[in-house]
Amino acid sequence: MLNSIDPKTLASNLSTKLIGQRIISYSKITSTMDGARTEARKNAPEGTVIIAKEQTAGRGRKQRTWISPAGSLTLSIVLYPDLHLLPALVMLTPLAALRSITAVARIKPQIKWPNDLLIREKKVCGVLIENQMRGNTVNYTIVGIGINVNINLADFPEISSIATSISDEIGKEVSMTKLAQQLFVEFERIYTAARQGILPYEEWRDNMLILGRKVTISSEDDIYSGIAESVAPDGSLSLRLSDGSLINIVAGDASLVIN
Numbered sequence: 199m200l201n202s203i204d205p206k207t208l209a210s211n212l213s214t215k216l217i218g219q220r221i222i223s224y225s226k227i228t229s230t231m232d233g234a235r236t237e238a239r240k241n242a243p244e245g246t247v248i249i250a251k252e253q254t255a256g257r258g259r260k261q262r263t264w265i266s267p268a269g270s271l272t273l274s275i276v277l278y279p280d281l282h283l284l285p286a287l288v289m290l291t292p293l294a295a296l297r298s299i300t301a302v303a304r305i306k307p308q309i310k311w312p313n314d315l316l317i318r319e320k321k322v323c324g325v326l327i328e329n330q331m332r333g334n335t336v337n338y339t340i341v342g343i344g345i346n347v348n349i350n351l352a353d354f355p356e357i358s359s360i361a362t363s364i365s366d367e368i369g370k371e372v373s374m375t376k377l378a379q380q381l382f383v384e385f386e387r388i389y390t391a392a393r394q395g396i397l398p399y400e401e402w403r404d405n406m407l408i409l410g411r412k413v414t415i416s417s418e419d420d421i422y423s424g425i426a427e428s429v430a431p432d433g434s435l436s437l438r439l440s441d442g443s444l445i446n447i448v449a450g451d452a453s454l455v456i457n
């Protein structure tokens with residue numbers, strides 16, 4: 199069964215110690231982010247995964263809707279990171295997804311700053327990170343990952359110009375269970391290393407699609423256009439504006455400008 203996940207199979211033969219040691223599976227839920235928040239409030243063990251076949255109110259960044267039909271991998275991970283690790287999650291999470299897609303599907307996506315994955319400039323994976331803070335302490339963090347795995351995008355004309363799926367790109371379906379297991383392994387590897395102070399900044403930078411390209415960045419306060427010049431280890435983006443000045447953007451959303 200390539201196109202569905204059996205929670206028992208998913209949990210069996212899992213080589214991780216943290217991620218996915220507890221898996222809560224729903225056939226239908228509003229959003230796995232909601233399920234994960236409920237678990238985190240009950241002090242679920244770190245690495246608990248909430249996975250769903252169907253989300254009725256899947257969400258993306260900036261209050262966007264996330265469409266997740268059958269054939270999407272939709273899951274959220276409960277974490278309790280130190281405050282200093284929060285910015286790093288923006289690079290760790292897409293890289294874990296990139297590594298797992300590359301390993302299982304033998305196709306390498308690129309990263310669109312800060313944490314989208316694209317294949318042939320169309321979105322194949324989105325990441326949503328929600329933090330619950332008390333003062334300067336992180337109560338919990340929920341990392342949500344949505345991957346278009348075995349979806350025929352022609353069936354979804356509303357997003358087919360901007361989104362793609364692994365199966366559309368490689369011409370065959372891949373095992374959702376294998377991909378999820380690989381994602382748990384890669385996320386655990388990258389998160390454990392980060393907790394020991396090892397950040398995969400160069401890998402994140404070297405797989406970045408937008409560098410040297412004309413982009414529009416919508417940040418919280420404004421919209422900027424320019425050439426994406428570099429990304430920094432703190433996750434920020436340097437943008438060269440048309441007047442020659444260089445600005446540093448900490449958080450935002452990038453769109454490639456097609457000339």
Ligand code: BTN
Pocket residue numbers: 228229230231253255256257258259260262264266271272273274314323324325326342343344345
């Ligand atoms: C984005 O690109 O804006 C982020 C999309 C994140 C989607 C995932 S799917 C699993 C988890 N549940 C959600 O409702 N959203 C995230």
